[in-house]
Amino acid sequence: MVHEEYNEMLPAMALGALDIEDARAADAHLKTCVECQAFLAEWEDTAAALAFAALEEIPLEPSPRVRSRILEAIRTGAADEAPPQKGGQKRVEPSKVIAFHDRQSRWSAAQTWGAIAAGLVLLALLASLLVLWRENQRTKQELARLSNQVRDAEEQLSRERQAIEIVAAPGAHMAELIGTNVVPNAHATVAYDPSGRAVLLAQGLPAPPPGKAYQLWFIAGGKPLPGRVFITDASGAGTLNDHLPAQALNPAGFAITLEPESGVQTPTPPIYLSSKMS
Amino acid sequence: MSLGVQPEPAQISEVELLHAVARGDESALARLYDHYRLILFGLLARILNSREEAEDVLQEVFLQVWRRAGDFDEKRGRPFTWLVTLARSRAIDRLRLLASRQRLAVSAARDADEETSDAVADTFHAEQREIMAQALAGLPEEQRKTLKLAYFEGLTQSEIAVKLKTPLGTVKTRMRSGMIKLRELLGDQKKSLR
Numbered sequence: 001m002v003h004e005e006y007n008e009m010l011p012a013m014a015l016g017a018l019d020i021e022d023a024r025a026a027d028a029h030l031k032t033c034v035e036c037q038a039f040l041a042e043w044e045d046t047a048a049a050l051a052f053a054a055l056e057e058i059p060l061e062p063s064p065r066v067r068s069r070i071l072e073a074i075r076t077g078a079a080d081e082a083p084p085q086k087g088g089q090k091r092v093e094p095s096k097v098i099a100f101h102d103r104q105s106r107w108s109a110a111q112t113w114g115a116i117a118a119g120l121v122l123l124a125l126l127a128s129l130l131v132l133w134r135e136n137q138r139t140k141q142e143l144a145r146l147s148n149q150v151r152d153a154e155e156q157l158s159r160e161r162q163a164i165e166i167v168a169a170p171g172a173h174m175a176e177l178i179g180t181n182v183v184p185n186a187h188a189t190v191a192y193d194p195s196g197r198a199v200l201l202a203q204g205l206p207a208p209p210p211g212k213a214y215q216l217w218f219i220a221g222g223k224p225l226p227g228r229v230f231i232t233d234a235s236g237a238g239t240l241n242d243h244l245p246a247q248a249l250n251p252a253g254f255a256i257t258l259e260p261e262s263g264v265q266t267p268t269p270p271i272y273l274s275s276k277m278s
Numbered sequence: 279m280s281l282g283v284q285p286e287p288a289q290i291s292e293v294e295l296l297h298a299v300a301r302g303d304e305s306a307l308a309r310l311y312d313h314y315r316l317i318l319f320g321l322l323a324r325i326l327n328s329r330e331e332a333e334d335v336l337q338e339v340f341l342q343v344w345r346r347a348g349d350f351d352e353k354r355g356r357p358f359t360w361l362v363t364l365a366r367s368r369a370i371d372r373l374r375l376l377a378s379r380q381r382l383a384v385s386a387a388r389d390a391d392e393e394t395s396d397a398v399a400d401t402f403h404a405e406q407r408e409i410m411a412q413a414l415a416g417l418p419e420e421q422r423k424t425l426k427l428a429y430f431e432g433l434t435q436s437e438i439a440v441k442l443k444t445p446l447g448t449v450k451t452r453m454r455s456g457m458i459k460l461r462e463l464l465g466d467q468k469k470s471l472r
Binding site for chain 2: 008011012014015016017018019020022037041042043044045046047048049050051052053054055056057059060061062063066067069070071073074075
């Protein structure tokens with residue numbers, strides 16, 4: 001191809017419209033032809049002016065976030081490598097060259113310092129591991145504690161829901177228990193439905209001593225029949241879900257005593273709370 | 279509009295901005311963005327027919343400007359031409375990657391309360407837009423169509439020949455004639471188209 005033929009390709013080249021074979025040939029020619037380089041620059045000016053043909057009467061505005069993202073990217077270094085430098089515009093960078101004659105005399109000192117540094121790093125890592133292990137153990141314990149709390153809260157909620165069902169059931173009964181002179185401020189309510197499901201809500205009862213619990217008693221036929229045991233919290237409140245014994249589906253009354261935490265078959269005086277006898 | 283032989287002051291400052299970017303000056307890049315965003319975004323939106331794609335490529339363009347500002351040589355071209363050529367190239371690359379084009383509804387691309395902030399740039403671009411519109415109107419329809427297919431749709435001469443069902447030689451002639459005519463019509467005003 002002669003020079004004039006390359007010259008004729010330049011307008012299309014400026015438009016980016018050369019087919020690949022022509023483009024390769026033109027590129028190769030341009031590497032050595034200063035005249036065509038200058039002509040191409042002029043044709044590229046003409047082609048670039050076509051950008052104004054794309055302008056709307058009211059130009060489209062890019063979102064402000066584009067600008068923000070560009071500046072953020074260059075500040076965080078996300079714009080890949082730093083801008084390349086032209087001659088005479090180099091940034092000053094510290095020299096990374098080490099003089100050759102210095103290298104050998106520094107080597108054994110470097111080895112020693114290197115070993116010390118490595119040892120220190122290892123110690124620091126071991127110390128960090130120990131701290132992390134302890135933290136892990138503490139976290140596990142805390143997690144177990146919280147899990148227990150959640151379980152207790154769920155059980156409490158379940159009991160309270162059941163209490164509502166019992167109280168709201170047709171034919172439900174309620175009995176009021178009053179504190180004796182042992183715990184004069186204590187009070188409790190027992191609600192039970194015809195099926196025998198019962199719920200106890202107590203308050204004002206001091207937390208039982210270790211190994212002890214409060215026990216509910218059903219009074220029927222002149223005899224106290226054992227119910228389940230329960231404990232109270234720091235506020236003195238306690239709940240209990242139970243079931244009336246078959247012999248006490250129409251109990252004459254209820255009572256509460258303090259017993260061993262496993263419960264007993266016969267009540268141990270004194271009585272802490274009792275209901276009116278009917 | 280000045281038709282002086284000496285470079286306009288604004289053009290010198292754009293050269294200096296690019297040099298400053300090459301030195302790692304972020305504020306210079308921001309100024310370049312502010313100055314060129316409308317013309318570049320308009321071009322990208324025209325080529326890509328998608329606001330989202332155009333914004334994406336616009337970001338890529340300026341990150342490339344940040345990386346390659348050191349390549350710009352004022353002896354070989356103007357900042358405007360360098361930026362527009364770079365932007366068009368990225369847009370055509372993206373166009374070829376996209377599986378299908380989406381129509382750009384101008385009303386959807388424009389926010390209801392969008393305003394173009396730089397009043398001076400508005401006026402300047404309006405004038406340049408008018409210059410280019412008149413120049414293109416002065417071209418024969420076939421030449422105009424050929425130039426637009428090449429520039430805005432990234433088609434090669436062979437692809438244009440296939441699309442228009444026209445011999446390749448005819449396309450080449452129309453393209454060359456169209457560019458010569460366009461350059462004549464723009465005349466000295468081309469210096470202000472930047």
